[in-house]
Amino acid sequence: LCFRDTVNTVYLSDYLEQNLQVLRQWRNNSSAYDWKPTIKVIKRSEGCSPATDEELNETEEKARAAVKRGGIMYANVHDSPVVPGLKDRQVDILVTIFTLESACQTYQEYRQCILNVVRQLRSGGRIVIGSVLEDDSYNSGNQVMFSLLSLTEHQILDALGSAGIDLDSVKKYVLNDDGVLFLMATKR
Structure with missing residues (x-):
């Protein structure tokens, strides 16, 4: 979310399959979890005034699109390459x-x-x-x-x-x- 306005492509990675699955559900917009409170905190830390639901949705969609251009991948910091x-x-x-x-x-x-x-x-x-x-x-x-x-x-x-x-x-x-x-x- 934080780099949505800075980069075109985002790769997310994790070691645990259950975490990767949560990320995939978010990317595919099939998660039951409501990410709006998290996005509000991020927007507030970026100096934005309280965001409307529409602005929160736009922020999330912009981040989701960058991840779709990149990917969600397994990572292990003990290996080389890590990803x-x-x-x-x-x-x-x-x-x-x-x-x-x-x-x-x-x-x-x-x-x-x-x-x-x-x-x-x-x-x-x-x-x-x-x-x-x-x-x-x-x-x-x-x-x-x-x-x-x-x-x-x-x-x-x-x-x-x-x-x-x-x-x-x-x-x-x-x-x-x-x-x-x-x-x-x-x-x-």
């Missing part, structure tokens, strides 16, 4: 939000996964990462949803630099109270 369906193609923008720290158990494994991901990004392309900082679990209320590899901002940046990301290009936003880092950077 085998892309074959040898590299992408212009790669987004991973709260994924890598939940897929890895050691820092060395994390570094390898970052390298695998960055290999599918073209030189000059942008990577956008959202990551939990210095926490070993993701919680919803009192319930632990899944375990995380506890990472510092320094470790994340070091792994990115080693994988070919230009650290001078990093733009970051850290929510210290929430232990969350968002960053965007360019591949050398």
Whole structure:
């Protein structure tokens, strides 16, 4: 949704088949789930005034069309290529939000996964990462949803630099109270 006005083609990927199925249902407009509240949050974070239902539908359809031009594909950050369906193609923008720290158990494994991901990004392309900082679990209320590899901002940046990301290009936003880092950077 966030890149609907920026790119023509979007590829969505996930490791779990049930998540891929949810994405396919959304793409095919056959999902019973109402995405409007999520779209409202995204539009609000983009600085838009409260959107009408028609505007929300237009936003969703624009995003859906970009995904239809691209695709929905299996991904495994431990493999290279991460998204085998892309074959040898590299992408212009790669987004991973709260994924890598939940897929890895050691820092060395994390570094390898970052390298695998960055290999599918073209030189000059942008990577956008959202990551939990210095926490070993993701919680919803009192319930632990899944375990995380506890990472510092320094470790994340070091792994990115080693994988070919230009650290001078990093733009970051850290929510210290929430232990969350968002960053965007360019591949050398």
